[in-house]
Amino acid sequence: MNQACKKQIKVGIAGFGTIGKVVGKALDSGIEGMELVAVTSGNLDKARSNMSDFTSPAMVVEAGELAGLVDVIVECAPTQAFMDVAVPALSKGKVLVTVSGAAILENPQIIDIARESSGQIVLATGALLGLDAVRAAAEGTIHSVTMVTRKPPTSLIKAKYVIENNIDLISISEPLRLFKGSAREGAVKFPSNVNVAAALGLAGVGADETELEIWADPSKTRNTHKIRVDADSASFELTIENVPTVENPGTGRITALSVIAALKSLSVPLRVGS
Known part of the structure; x- marks a missing residue:
């Protein structure tokens, strides 16, 4: 999207729960160059109620x-509804902003x-x-990528x-x-819980070559992801501890903020990060 274009970018949200409502509220409060035009959800009455304020x-x-x-659709729907949102949007040449890395792996034809x-x-x-570093390393040769996810049991009790x-x-x-297995296998078994592992696979050596472990850990209060990358350009180790949302402990609070940041990157004059 080009900032030189003064027209407001019209944004729609598909799915208006834990993530969608937060993104919608940010748009309603004001994101430069954007306006929230329409929302859809599996429960239209609840979506209306969620916009009461x-x-x-x-x-x-x-x-x-x-x-x-x-112009832009933010996809926050359940994994099984991904294609119902993505296909019409992309077929019309729209921009689809999503966190559903697992759904992209499952439906590569969407690309x-x-x-x-x-x-x-x-x-x-x-x-x-x-992931900026992983994508950069992938321009050279990556020897290995591993990810260990540890979540409180309450964050995994609804996992498929x-x-x-x-x-x-x-x-x-x-x-x-x-x-324990590949990120692709993990995305199949835990489609709503390891979108981050799918994203890691897509950014680096591929989901089949990205090694993944998932642990239920009662000593944890946050959804924790630790990645290790060994490449010809760099070796690095990174850890993030995401605070779970109250509404859905399997989703971290930072997830909705990630979507808001991605939206802003479509219209700002300075974008930091690749």
Whole structure:
């Protein structure tokens, strides 16, 4: 998006829960060069209620209407609804801002749809630090990328893999490793919990070559991610501890802020970071 263009960028939000409401509130409070025009959700009445304290509530529309009303769509919907949002948006050449790295791995054809229609996918990655360095290292040769995720049990009790295998996390007293394998495998088993691992795979050597461990750790109060990268240009180790949201402990508070930062980067005259 070009700052030279004075027209306000029209923004829509698909999914208006833990992340979407925070992003919507930021737009309502004012992001330079942008306006919140429309919102869609699985529960339209709840979406309206969530905007009861907005200065200028956006239109609440059916999902199929959103792409025709806006320039940028912020996708905050459940993982299973990703394609229902992404395909119409990208087919119309819109910008799709999302945190759903796992959904992109599961549906790689979405990149071709964006390419063919001059759309763009912006994967907001503020919930995992260091991806600028990973992307830079990937321009050379990366030898290995590993990531260890440790979350409080309450952040993982709704995970797909935990529910399907009837794993009782509430009563554990010691750290329990739930998964060890590739980031791609992890994204399949934990689609709503390891979007950061999917983003790491997409930024670096690929999801199949990115090693991932997921732990339920009762000693943790924050969702913690530690990555190690060994490349011909640099070796580095990074750790981030994300504060869980009250509404959905599996989602860190920084996730919504990551989306807001990604939105701002579309219109600001100075963008810091690649």
